[in-house]
Amino acid sequence: MGSFVISKRKNGDFQFVLKAGNGQVILGSEGYTTKAACLNGVESVRKNSQVDARFDRLESKNGKPYFNLKATNGQIIGNSEMYESVAARENGIASVAKNAPDAKVKEELD
DSSP states (O other): OOEEEEEEOTTSOEEEEEEOTTSOEEEEOOOBSSHHHHHHHHHHHHHHTTOGGGEEEEEOTTSOEEEEEEOTTSOEEEEOOOOSSHHHHHHHHHHHHHHTTTOEEEEEOO
C-alpha cells in the first residue's frame, strides 16, 4: 500500500510525496505555506488521480517522459520523476492512480 509522506523544506514550507508500496516516490508536490494547505493537496491528489485526463503527459527538453497531475482548476498538484520511456511513464501514472486513494498519511516533520 502506498503512503503520502509530509515533510518540511528548509524554507519552512510543507511538501508531500506519494510513495508506492515498495517505497519508491511516484509523485512530488509543490511547497505549501501551511500544513492544512498541504493536506488539502493530498486530498486533491486522491480525487484527481482517478481521472486520466488530469494527467498531463509531457517530455522534458532532453527527451525524457514525465507527467504532471492537475486539479480541476488546472493547477499542478504533483509532478513525477523523469522516466526512461513512455511505457515507464504510463506505469508511473497507473501507480499514482492505484496508490493515491487509500494511501496513509505519514508525517516526517522533525
